[in-house]
Amino acid sequence: MQIDLSDKTALVTASTAGIGLAIATGLARAGASVVINGRSQESVERAIGAIGVQVPGARLRGVPADVGTAAGCAALVAAVPAVDILVNNAGVYGLKDFFDLGDEDWTHIFEMNVMSGVRLSRAYLPGMTRQQWGRVVFISSESALNVPEDMIHYGFSKTSQLSISRGLAKRLRGTGITVNAVLPGPTxxxxxxxxxxxxxxxxxxxxxxxxxxxxxxxxxxxxxxxxATVEEVANMVVYVCSRQASATTGAALRVDGGVVDTIA
Known part of the structure; x- marks a missing residue:
């Protein structure tokens, strides 16, 4: 299978390290023009340099912005008004007992893990609809299904992403746009x-x-x-963003190594 995204522009949030960096690298390798996002100019430039080493000639642009805030999302959209592919990868986690979680903890993880994807999808999907093609991917987690007792707030946020991605896929039926969630396991x-x-x-x-x-x-x-390696997770995302994945939408695609004990 030859995935060619050379005529597409992709935005990967929080793409300066980890899974996000691997996804950005994979999309660049498939020929896409990739927007690298992180919270600092330094981290963005470092990621661009790293991808450039692995993918000579990669078309890359960096936009520092904190997508965990409404202002950060607005700044990112102002800098990049339209994309063909949106990968909502930004997220935070942390071990904390339910009874030690204050309102600020719930608000913080909701803003970063859920509202960042909501805001950016709301901004970019009208343009995708006009061109009758687009890809939106939410990077969820096996914790969306196996909610960890020591990270209930995290599990809640990842389950929310499944609801949003499934609902958006239905809302966009017949438009040529696919919306999916990818669920990494331990990576x-x-x-x-x-x-x-x-x-x-x-x-x-x-x-x-x-x-x-x-x-x-x-x-x-x-x-x-x-x-799993970050590249193994990225491989699934790159495929979901491809033309070849045009019949895959509204799906929760697990790259969890079989951790979730179900055949469904």
Whole structure:
């Protein structure tokens, strides 16, 4: 399968590291003109440099903006008025007990994980509708289905993304626009890698080996029995953004290594 997005412009929020950076790299490799977004000019420039090394000749543009705020989303849309592909990747998480969560915690995660995608979809979908083609992808999580008891606020936000993506897909029926959610499971992102580097060095083994042990202990339902790579998650997203995925819409696509114990 040859995915060619050379005539498309893609925006990936929070694309300076981790899964977002891998998605941006994959879309650039498929020929898309990619807008890199992060909260600082420095992080955006660093990501552009990293992608340029992997994809020589990549067409990249950087726009620093905090999409966890209405003002940040508005600034991003003002800088980039139209896109063909929108990947709502921005999100935050953190372990915190339900009874230790204040209103500010709920508001913060709702603004970043949910409202960023709502605001940007609302801004860019009219243009996609006019051209009768577009792709919107929400990066959700297996926690949308397996709501973690120590991150109820996070699970809530990821389940919300499933509702929004499914509802938007139905709202846009017949327009040539697809809206989907991708649900990564445990993934060896920059954050997890940084957390495991110390234990790996102490044990004299690779980070990948420590991650696999972590998965077996804390996600025993995993069929993959290891953490996914950010590239494996990005591969699914790039496909969903392609012309070849035109019949896939309103879907919750799991890249969770089989952690969610269901055949549906």
């Amino acid at each position: 060896l992102s920059d954050g997890l890698r940084g957390m495991l580097e110390g234990p790996a060095a102490e044990a004299g083994v690779s980070v990948e080996a420590v991650a696999a042990d972590f998965i077996k202990a804390h996600r025993p339902s995993s069929i993959l029995q290891r953490a």
